[in-house]
Amino acid sequence: MKVSYFPGCTLKTKAKELDAYARKCAEVLGVTLEEIEDWQCCGGVFSTSRDEVATKLSSVRALKAANDKEQPLVTVCSACHNVIKQTNHQVQTDAEFADKVNRYMAPEAPYSGETAVYHYLEMLRDLVGFDKIKEKVVNPQTGKKIAAYYGCLLLRPNKVMQMDDPENPSIIEDFIRAIGAQPVIYASRNECCGGYVTMESPELAKKKSNAVTGNAAAAGAEMMVTACPLCRYNLVKNGSEIPVVYFTELLAEALGVKEDTNA
Amino acid sequence: MHNKNQYLQEELLRTSGVNPKKCMRCGKCSATCPAYDEMEYHPHQFVNMVESGDIEPLLNSKSLYRCLSCFACIDRCPRGVEPAKLVEAVRLAAIRKQGANHLKADDVPAMLDDDIPQQALVSAFRKYAK
């Protein structure tokens, strides 16, 4: 199976491990990630304002590129996924916005939101299947107690993201089980870590991230997994007492491809 | 009713798509807001103050830059009012004014460290500058 892949700028710089492991693991699972040519940064945050048009064009171009190849579009970074999926939804539901972006881009055929957008975790669940992953695990992460950190961007707004139950999600816990480890449930797993104000208000970011990591540690977790470079940076910088790793790193370990990935 | 901010009010409602009349003043949005302690005006107040045309205090409030864009108030409002969309609309109205950028490029180097992801920078510029 081939899918279009939008790595995003952070995966090309500060989160190279996230990218390298994602590609390697997908190959093992029979999926080829075809990087979109000339993709541009999505901007990192979706503006809900209907008159913000130009800032969303990079997302529409990526969506259109996937559509031209008749492929779903897969992203790994939670923020890219959130921005691209919300932009796609706006193209589908806001005719004035769709008209404006198509006038800007002047494509041969207008883009009207046809592309299916998957986060890598959804790709694992819906296109590969957690059962298939279980079969491919050569190095089960037995005994590891892992707290899934969803944060905000994977789940909200639920009306658009439609990934999981936003108040009681299970996709990352199911992933943790598939690689042989033990998920730890804790209250703050879908609460915000304050990542977006890490520059604007470091104190607020610290308070929010400590609440999350403290809660996970108190629930008995020995590590946390996330899909978002900003969450990870924020949680680690503010002194998480337990390690915070990308889910793709654990997947690579479980599938036995971590060593040959030169991240 | 006299409303000196009528034009701005219409603009905010149009670009946000929010209908403040749906709000039943239950306060759930503010109760769930992770930035509550840091905001002088809370999400339900954005809804109520825009509705009444009392917009100037919001435009000048640091609350605009404390909202975490976590979308919790959007998901948890029982009436589908989606307050964060109004916060974003007011924030844009504030920073789109000439010279009103909240984040200036010259200030950025001092905020950086070796590990900060691009995402933090680009999203800060999207949220705080035009």
Ligand code: SF4
């Ligand atoms: S979310 Fe972040 S990493 Fe992803 S492209 Fe956008 S800004 Fe870059």
Ligand code: SF4
């Ligand atoms: S970085 Fe933190 S603030 Fe941002 S989405 Fe992730 S959880 Fe929420």
Ligand code: SF4
């Ligand atoms: S949660 Fe919704 S209905 Fe309740 S106060 Fe906030 S905006 Fe109004």
Ligand code: SF4
């Ligand atoms: S989006 Fe902003 S206003 Fe709404 S709950 Fe999150 S921080 Fe509070």
